[in-house]
Amino acid sequence: MNKAERTKQFIIEKAAPIINRKGMAGTSISDIMEATQMAKGGIYGNFESKEEICALSLDYLLERIDTTLNHRLADHTACKDKLFELLEFYKSQATAENAFGCPMLNFGVEADDTNPEIKQQISKAIAATQARMSKLVKKGIETGEFKKGFDAETFSIKAFCMIEGAMWATRMTGNSKQVRVVTDLLKKEITDHLK
Amino acid sequence: MNKAERTKQFIIEKAAPIINRKGMAGTSISDIMEATQMAKGGIYGNFESKEEICALSLDYLLERIDTTLNHRLADHTACKDKLFELLEFYKSQATAENAFGCPMLNFGVEADDTNPEIKQQISKAIAATQARMSKLVKKGIETGEFKKGFDAETFSIKAFCMIEGAMWATRMTGNSKQVRVVTDLLKKEITDHLK
DNA sequence: CACTGTATAGACCGATCGGTCTATTATTTT
DNA sequence: AAAATAATAGACCGATCGGTCTATACAGTG
Incomplete structure (x- = not known):
């Protein structure tokens, strides 16, 4: 460099x-x-x-989250544990003093209707985030960790929307209950699908 | 006037x-x-x-949603139907040509960390929105429409976060699947709690 | 219709916006 | 160390920002 x-x-x-x-x-x-x-x-x-x-800043923030998450998930072998770690990461992001909300949400809301390029970056990031979760579920099914009825795509869409909504709601209300309820529900759903 | x-x-x-x-x-x-x-x-x-x-515009947008929703829900008597109508309303908001995203989310994301007054308005609106759903579930239990195990508060938090997240994700990706999956899941959960 | 008080138009204000350009200072390369 | 190249400081630009002020136009009242 x-x-x-x-x-x-x-x-x-x-x-x-x-x-x-x-x-x-x-x-x-x-x-x-x-x-x-x-x-x-x-x-x-x-x-x-x-x-x-702005565009490069968004890239930087997205990449940083991606690598952090990759490192954290690498600490675990079981898909269930990886999914739990992922949930804990987002939960900590919602309540952390130094975090100021999800960059996808922050940039995306502003870019909507005004900045198609940024919107495109966000769209890809959303797909990647959902794909990460979806892959973890699918792999868990393959390895016999999860039941076959665990619908990977539905779960990843649901989980993603819930997490984003909850992180935002927690920041708005100053009440961590929102994100706590949501992560607990998702953890339970994952556990229920263990064999 | x-x-x-x-x-x-x-x-x-x-x-x-x-x-x-x-x-x-x-x-x-x-x-x-x-x-x-x-x-x-x-x-x-x-x-x-x-x-x-800005503050009065937010008030206006929130009130307009509130009254629209009140009118629409008044068309139904069963709590299940009211909840379904509510879900359909949000779904239509996500895909409507003339709608530009949820005002709570739009104003809230920007106000976070910069405008405490607006943030306070949003916080109240979130509480009111969740309370509306919570009351519908509780009333449905009272009238014997829903099973007693239907946890009103958990459901309203979950549903709210999912809807907000899904409306946003649908706008970002231009794919209505996000909001469709979420509303279908919530409808199923409501139906499953019917007696 | 005239009078009176309210509401609006639009010139004007200083500050700040995003962005450019050149003189100067660092960094490389020879 | 000297020469050549790259990178930075900061004055400067026109446009636009949020906001003010006064002359004029309008509405409501007698």
Whole structure:
């Protein structure tokens, strides 16, 4: 990584959490200047536009979640344990002090009706997230861990929607009950499908 | 309603859908000027600030959903039918051409971490929405329509999170499957709890 | 119809927006 | 170390932001 690439990465790492928190329209270049302690020319020497910074920030946030999740799931062998770990991860994200909501939801809600490119990024991320869960269920069936009646696709859609909705509701109401009820229900459903 | 009140209402009715679509930060006064065909002085003669317009727009959107839902539910007597109608309403909102996502979600995501007043409005709306479902389940148990084991609070939390998540996911992916799967699952759960 | 008070238009304000450009400073390469 | 190249600072740009103010137009009342 040469200087330019390192600087680019540095700016994205500083900008991404701010954009996730304040939104794309709500974040100004001066916010990013302040966070990076760089002048405007320094920023624009590395990016074409604010839009590009937003898109790359979203990529960065999504990738970070993906790798974190990959590492955590690798600690377990049983599909049930992997699914449980996944649920715990999202639950912790909803209540964590330093987390400011799911980037998919945050960027997606703003991009809807205004930014087709970002919307496309989100659409892919949703598919990938649901596919991860679906694969875990399917693999669990293959290995004989889960009953054959466990519908992978239905479960992954349901679980995804419930988790996203619950993380948001918990943040809004300041009440962790929402996410707790949801993760408990999903855990029970997984357990019920164990052989 | 005198002139001032009528004008105020008129502005909110024009502004609310725009703000719901483009966001609070993403909507400018000039957008509202264009939609209302009024000059800046005309707008600011009726409101103190853009913030006030946003807050009142949110109130308007929430109330409109509330009254629409009240009317629709009044068409049915059985709690099961009321719950089904409620699910159908949300489903139609997710796929409707003229709807631009749930105002609770749209405003809430943006207000999180930046606008405590709006966040408070959303928090109350979430509680009211869940309470509506919870009451329908409880009433159904009282009237002997539902089995006693139907947990009203758990169901309302789960259903709410699933619906919000699914409406959003359907809008993002452009695939109505998300909301279809979710409403079907919830309908099945309701049916399963019929005596 | 005239009078009076309210409501609106639109010029105007300073601040800030995203973005550009050049002089200067770092970093590489020789 | 010197020369060549890449990267940054910050003044600057026009456009637009939210918001104010006053002259004018309108509505409601006698």
